[in-house]
Amino acid sequence: MKARVIVxxxxxxxxxxxxxxxxxLRSLGVSGVQSVRQGKVFDVELAGNDRASAEGAxxxxxxxxxxxxxxxxxxxxxxx
Amino acid sequence: MKPAVILFPGSNREQDAVRALRLxxxxxxxxxxxxxxxxxxxxxxxxxxxxxxxxxxxxxGAIAARANIMDAVRAHAAKGGLVLGICNGFQILCExxxxxxxxxxxxxxxxxxxxVLLRVERADTPFTRAYxxxxxxxxxxxxxxxxYTADESTIARLESEGRIAFRYAxxxxxxxxxxxxxxxxxxxxxxxxxxxxxxxxxxxxxxxxEPEIGPTDGRGLFESxxxxxxxx
Numbered sequence: 001m002k003a004r005v006i007v008x009x010x011x012x013x014x015x016x017x018x019x020x021x022x023x024x025l026r027s028l029g030v031s032g033v034q035s036v037r038q039g040k041v042f043d044v045e046l047a048g049n050d051r052a053s054a055e056g057a058x059x060x061x062x063x064x065x066x067x068x069x070x071x072x073x074x075x076x077x078x079x080x
Numbered sequence: 081m082k083p084a085v086i087l088f089p090g091s092n093r094e095q096d097a098v099r100a101l102r103l104x105x106x107x108x109x110x111x112x113x114x115x116x117x118x119x120x121x122x123x124x125x126x127x128x129x130x131x132x133x134x135x136x137x138x139x140x141g142a143i144a145a146r147a148n149i150m151d152a153v154r155a156h157a158a159k160g161g162l163v164l165g166i167c168n169g170f171q172i173l174c175e176x177x178x179x180x181x182x183x184x185x186x187x188x189x190x191x192x193x194x195x196v197l198l199r200v201e202r203a204d205t206p207f208t209r210a211y212x213x214x215x216x217x218x219x220x221x222x223x224x225x226x227x228y229t230a231d232e233s234t235i236a237r238l239e240s241e242g243r244i245a246f247r248y249a250x251x252x253x254x255x256x257x258x259x260x261x262x263x264x265x266x267x268x269x270x271x272x273x274x275x276x277x278x279x280x281x282x283x284x285x286x287x288x289x290e291p292e293i294g295p296t297d298g299r300g301l302f303e304s305x306x307x308x309x310x311x312x
Contacts, residue, residue, distance in 0.1 A: 013184075013229070014184075014187075016185055016186075016187055016188070016189050017185060017189065020189055064146070065138070065142065065143075065146060066138070068139055068142065068175065068182055070180075070181065070182045070230065070231070071182050071184065071229070
């Protein structure tokens with residue numbers, strides 16, 4: 001089973017990298033971009049086909065390592 | 081004094097820490113590999129040195145914080161044992177949950193390698209007893225992610241409990257929040273744990289200990305530790 005974990009900064013946390021990217025897009029003349037926040041994507045392959053146990057494993061992975069929940073939040077998407 | 085300096089893949093300041101402990105504190109530090117499960121018997125100080133453990137992959141200090149040896153470091157700290165984390169070591173302590181908050185990318189996105197002025201916030205801890213309160217000391221920094229942050233209630237708690245160890249200061253002793261090296265909230269350069277036995281700091285006191293090289297304002301920290309552990 002394949003899943004994608006998306007980790008992003010909480011909205012209250014400043015993202016200087018996102019701001020720099022936003023500025024670069026503006027200077028490239030890309031119009032209509034209001035703001036950019038940078039995050040991380042993890043593509044994870046899981047053994048077996050049990051969705052519930054996969055969700056449990058991914059939650060554990062996020063809480064223990066993939067996200068620092070002081071500043072980040074995460075969400076999990078499963079490939080159909 | 082029996083210090084243990086933990087070596088992670090990508091640490092690069094461990095010999096600087098060893099040297100400072102040897103030259104200033106007269107100790108014979110043991111270097112301990114991260115994959116070990118136990119600290120040497122009688123260890124009374126654990127030092128997490130600076131560097132780029134695991135190449136800063138994922139987040140600075142994130143993978144090192146989950147290393148085998150960190151359970152032993154956690155147990156040592158829980159018993160009141162002294163732990164000092166410098167630079168990447170501070171990042172590891174935050175990621176390991178031994179200190180609150182997190183160190184994020186410097187506000188101006190640049191790696192900062194220069195000398196800073198630190199204000200010593202209190203001189204009654206095992207790490208700072210050789211200084212005086214409000215001393216201004218010259219110490220170098222070298223980091224890209226030293227911007228300390230935490231949620232409002234954590235910052236309020238750190239402040240009210242007097243757990244700020246050092247702040248980036250100007251020459252007049254005022255706090256350097258806007259012009260500081262990294263944008264850290266309230267100019268925070270280092271913090272203590274609840275029981276003041278764990279200290280994490282971004283600047284490198286171990287690099288300012290020899291007059292041949294430059295200022296020696298970092299000696300006080302190692303003299304403090306030597307004094308505290310001798311008295312214990």
